[in-house]
Amino acid sequence: MAWFLNHYKCDRCGRRWTDEWSCMCDDECPRCGARDMTPYDSDNLTTVIEQEGVEFVVLLSPETAEHDPEYREVGRFPTRKQALRFSASAKD
Ligand SMILES: [Zn+2]
Structure with a gap:
């Protein structure tokens, strides 16, 4: 899911x-x-990246999500580029 x-x-x-x-x-x-x-x-919004202060947080919607995304934090990075790379690999 x-x-x-x-x-x-x-x-x-x-x-x-x-x-x-x-x-x-x-x-x-x-x-x-x-x-x-x-x-x-x-x-596809399975992973999203949100800026929080000086950090970029990668949020992932777990397989069990059904009625709302139930985002969970899966990583924190100092740059958006690193967060994007991580989120691309998390989707596979
Ligand atoms: Zn209509």
């Missing part, structure tokens, strides 16, 4: 919206209520 930010566009009314899910699930249009809209794009 991973964590995704899904991007949707309604086939019926053209409304665009995003939602976070633990999968690339279908969603319901917030404007017209059309069901079973499939995301046209999806960002």
Whole structure:
């Protein structure tokens, strides 16, 4: 399981919206209520990097996450570059 930010566009009314899910699930249009809209794009948010003071913290959403990402800290680095390298290897 991973964590995704899904991007949707309604086939019926053209409304665009995003939602976070633990999968690339279908969603319901917030404007017209059309069901079973499939995301046209999806960002993988399984790992995120947040700056905390002078450090960059790598957060990972565990396999068990279901209703929210339940981020856990997996590393702290002095530069964003190091944090990015670590997060890229953590995703595999
Ligand atoms: Zn709609």
